[in-house]
Amino acid sequence: MQADAEAVVEEFTPKGPEQEPGTLSFRVYRDPARSDYLLFVEHFADQAAYDAHTGSAAYQDLVAGRFADLVADFVEIDHELVSEASVAVS
Incomplete structure (x- = not known):
């Protein structure tokens, strides 16, 4: 089901976050x-x-x-930014 969940994320990103002016960043990581x-x-x-x-x-x-139907557990945690750095890549 992991491949199905990741496929939903791939489909969602350009339809949702990439179209939303208030979304500053959207990243999904695989462990x-x-x-x-x-x-x-x-x-x-x-x-x-x-x-x-x-x-x-x-x-x-x-x-x-669709994504919710594929996952066993979903935890949402809100955080406030304390510090940020932009790192130059050469």
């Missing part, structure tokens, strides 16, 4: 030590941007719908 685990790290401009994200048709169809 190489746990093949059945995905980590979503999302950054929104404000609460209204997050609400627009989770209320979008793409989110409702793909994440709350």
Whole structure:
């Protein structure tokens, strides 16, 4: 089911986060030590941007719908940014 879950994420990204002006970053990581685990790290401009994200048709169809049917556990944790650095890549 991991491949199916990742396929939903791949379909969602250009339809949801890439189209949402309040989504500052959207990244999904696979844990190489746990093949059945995905980590979503999302950054929104404000609460209204997050609400627009989770209320979008793409989110409702793909994440709350199809993705939710594939996962056994979903934990959402809100954090506030304490420090940030931009790293130049040469």
